[in-house]
Amino acid sequence: MRERVLDLVFLLGVLFKGIDGLVELVGGVLLLFATPATLLSAANRVTAEELSEDPHDLIANLIVHGAARLHAGGVLFVAAYLLLHGVVKLAIVVALLVGSRRVYPWAMAALGVFLIFQLYELVTKPSVGVAVLTVFDAVIIWLTWREWRRGRELRTTWRGTVQWVLRRQPPPDPAR
Structure with a gap:
C-alpha cells in the first residue's frame, strides 16, 4: 500500500511539474512583451478589489510592491528565468513520458540545479513559498531516484498505479 501511495505521489508530482513548466513558459513569453508600467497596471487591476476590502492583505500588497x-x-531576467525553467521542466516531463530509464538521472540533475538555486534564495531572501517549493522539489527528486533504482519507466509506474486506483475497493461500511 505504501509503495502504491508513493507511486501516486510521484505521478502527481510529475504532472504538477508539467503544468508548472507550461505556466512558467507562457508567463515568460508574456513577460517578454510587457513593460514594468504594464505589469504595475495589471497588478493594480488584479488586486484593486481585494485591497479595497482589506488594505493590509499580504498577498495583494506583495504583488503590488x-x-x-x-x-x-x-x-x-524574470522572463528569461521563467522561459528556461519552463522549457527544462516540460522537457523533463516529456522525456519521462516517452523516454527510458536513462532520462531519470538527467531529470534529477536538472531538478537538483533548481533546488540549489532555491536553497540560495532561501538563505538570501527567505520566504514560505520558496521553502514549500524546495521541499516539494526535494521529494520529487527522491521519488524520481526511487523509480530509477527500482528500474521502472514512468509508463510502467503509470499503468500499475492506475490499475491499483481503479481496482481499489472502498473501505467496509462499519455500520454493517
Whole structure:
C-alpha cells in the first residue's frame, strides 16, 4: 500500500511539474512583451478589489510592491528565468513520458540545479513559498531516484498505479 501511495505521489508530482513548466513558459513569453508600467497596471487591476476590502492583505500588497519595484532589466531576467525553467521542466516531463530509464538521472540533475538555486534564495531572501517549493522539489527528486533504482519507466509506474486506483475497493461500511 505504501509503495502504491508513493507511486501516486510521484505521478502527481510529475504532472504538477508539467503544468508548472507550461505556466512558467507562457508567463515568460508574456513577460517578454510587457513593460514594468504594464505589469504595475495589471497588478493594480488584479488586486484593486481585494485591497479595497482589506488594505493590509499580504498577498495583494506583495504583488503590488513587487510590480512597483520592477525595472526593464528585472522583467527581462524574470522572463528569461521563467522561459528556461519552463522549457527544462516540460522537457523533463516529456522525456519521462516517452523516454527510458536513462532520462531519470538527467531529470534529477536538472531538478537538483533548481533546488540549489532555491536553497540560495532561501538563505538570501527567505520566504514560505520558496521553502514549500524546495521541499516539494526535494521529494520529487527522491521519488524520481526511487523509480530509477527500482528500474521502472514512468509508463510502467503509470499503468500499475492506475490499475491499483481503479481496482481499489472502498473501505467496509462499519455500520454493517
